Amino acid sequence: AQKVTQAQTEISVVEKEDVTLDCVYETRDTTYYLFWYKQPPSGELVFLIRRNSFDEQNEISGRYSWNFQKSTSSFNFTITASQVVDSAVYFCALSEPNYGGSQGNLIFGKGTKLSVKP
Amino acid sequence: DVKVTQSSRYLVKRTGEKVFLECVQDMDHENMFWYRQDPGLGLRLIYFSYDVKMKEKGDIPEGYSVSREKKERFSLILESASTNQTSMYLCASSFGVQTQYFGPGTRLLVL
Numbered sequence: 374a375q376k377v378t379q380a381q382t383e384i385s386v387v388e389k390e391d392v393t394l395d396c397v398y399e400t401r402d403t404t405y406y407l408f409w410y411k412q413p414p415s416g417e418l419v420f421l422i423r424r425n426s427f428d429e430q431n432e433i434s435g436r437y438s439w440n441f442q443k444s445t446s447s448f449n450f451t452i453t454a455s456q457v458v459d460s461a462v463y464f465c466a467l468s469e470p471n472y473g474g475s476q477g478n479l480i481f482g483k484g485t486k487l488s489v490k491p
Numbered sequence: 492d493v494k495v496t497q498s499s500r501y502l503v504k505r506t507g508e509k510v511f512l513e514c515v516q517d518m519d520h521e522n523m524f525w526y527r528q529d530p531g532l533g534l535r536l537i538y539f540s541y542d543v544k545m546k547e548k549g550d551i552p553e554g555y556s557v558s559r560e561k562k563e564r565f566s567l568i569l570e571s572a573s574t575n576q577t578s579m580y581l582c583a584s585s586f587g588v589q590t591q592y593f594g595p596g597t598r599l600l601v602l
Contacts, residue, residue, distance in 0.1 A: 406588065408590065410593075415595070416500075416579060416581075416595060416596040416598070417593060417594065417595040417596060418581060418583075418593035418596075419593075420590055420591075420592060420593075423589075423590050464533075464534070468588060470588040477522070477585060477587065477588030477589065477591070478524075478536065478549075479534075479536075479591060481534045482533065483531070483532075483533040
């Protein structure tokens with residue numbers, strides 16, 4: 374069965390610390406997509422990244438980086454030198470186009486609430 | 492930039508009222524989705540639509556209906572609102588299996 378697990382419910386760090394948000398997934402297929410979204414206190418889900426299952430290259434975007442490891446079914450997200458503005462709930466999600474239909478329905482993890490204190 | 496808008500950010504309704512939540516996207520996306528988000532339960536899919544006048548049930552469709560008369564607009568309808576439908580409602584749209592883009596959300600309180 375497909376499933377996304379974000380074991381960390383809440384994380385609290387002090388500004389400038391590095392922090393890693395874990396995401397472990399289960400999938401029925403060899404073709405799938407993984408996503409990270411950020412939800413700030415305003416409520417809107419903001420898209421951060423999308424990876425397909427055939428591309429295991431790690432990605433870096435400014436202070437954000439993502440580590441995709443198929444061997445451990447993980448897609449972890451690291452924020453380097455965290456800032457107060459990074460405080461939000463972060464969701465990892467999985468899409469299986471061969472099962473979810475052409476709509477690419479998403480399976481979300483429960484989210485990790487990150488608090489960055491000054 | 493993809494733009495998904497929702498008709499209200501905050502809404503207060505009384506039990507038994509009929510409630511309409513509207514979502515509009517400007518990117519000609521064929522797929523549109525309605526989710527609700529509750530503490531501890533994450534995001535759950537209510538309904539989705541892959542074309543005009545087409546709809547499919549998600550994980551929790553009970554108590555809800557939807558309407559998609561135009562490609563850019565997807566409405567969520569609570570026929571008779573109940574207190575257990577107090578929640579955050581999020582709309583999203585996508586093209587094929589591509590990324591879903593979300594609206595700002597509507598916080599609905601049913602008294």
